[in-house]
Amino acid sequence: MSKIKLINFTQLSQKEKEMVLEWRNSKDIRRWMLTSTEISLPNHLNFIESLKVKTDRLYFVLQESKSYIGVISFSEITAQSCSLGIYKNPLSFGVGDTLLQNISEYAFKVLCVKTILAQVFADNTKAVALYKKNNFTLKSTENFNKRVLLNMELSYENW
Secondary structure: OOOEEEEEHHHOOHHHHHHHHHHHOOHHHHOOOOOOOOOOHHHHHHHHHHOOOOOOEEEEEEEEOOEEEEEEEEEOOOOOEEEEEEEEOOOOOOOHHHHHHHHHHHHHHHOOOOEEEEEEEOOOHHHHHHHHHOOOEEEEEEEEOOEEEEEEEEEHHHO
16 A cells, blocks of 8 residues: 655645645535535635644645545544545545545544544435445434535544
8 A cells, every 4th residue: 555645735836736726626526515616716825825824724635656636624623523524636536435544544643633523415425425434423414505414423432
């Protein structure tokens, strides 16, 4: 298994920042996001710049060998828990487990949280199956813009 490198968004080159924006604005990625509007380059760059001073958010691009495979993020970080974000490079396939394993390892070993929280649309069946396969449990559901949003979590004990 090759080594995964986590590259903090604040350390990305201009080319890498533009690559991530292209992924995020991909129709196949946007449809699963809470905010599905396209993001402009200036807004994207301002967001990345804001991460330099925020202590409750971390965003990483994952690189395996010479390939960029996806993005993982942590928000609402406390001593107890954090919320995760995840999306893959639209050209990568079969990387969900790798992304989720890196999220779990970073959250539990580096951030030392006790619980990882995830929100996923119920109709995103691939993501729901990925979370369940990795021991996330359903805690509640809610309606969000006429869609069902699942609130899931993974505790350190179940990891």
